[in-house]
Amino acid sequence: MPTSDEDYVYDDASGEWLPASAAKAAAAPSDTVEVRDAVGNLLADGDQVTLIKDLDVKGAGQTLRRGTLIKSIRLTGDPQEIDCKYDGIKGLVLRAEFVKKR
Incomplete structure (x- = not known):
């Protein structure tokens, strides 16, 4: 059992459980244009x-x-x-x- 208070969410694309902060960062679209x-x-x-x-x-x-x-x-x-x-x-x-x- 993890010792941190952070929530984990299941990522369908990778099939892994990720911290909620990492999942949110991955889902956020990049609004910068090169x-x-x-x-x-x-x-x-x-x-x-x-x-x-x-x-x-x-x-x-x-x-x-x-x-x-x-x-x-x-x-x-x-x-x-x-x-x-x-x-x-x-x-x-x-x-x-x-x-x-x-």
Whole structure:
């Protein structure tokens, strides 16, 4: 008989009795999305990135040139899109495949 006061629950997937805390942690879905740049680096909120390709910005009539530095990005929850600010362009969303972490 276990000496701790922790409850145990039966895990159907593994066929074992697990502590309730471990079962709850395993059942909780992961709400973090991994966003990776063009070369595979993991991106996070607040990172600086540079463009690896010239991009025409729809609605702004402007082209962002290769090598342009974008500061303080924000992750959107989509693994392929990042939200960022750039002078003169409101609501700029870039695809992660066109940026490289600085």
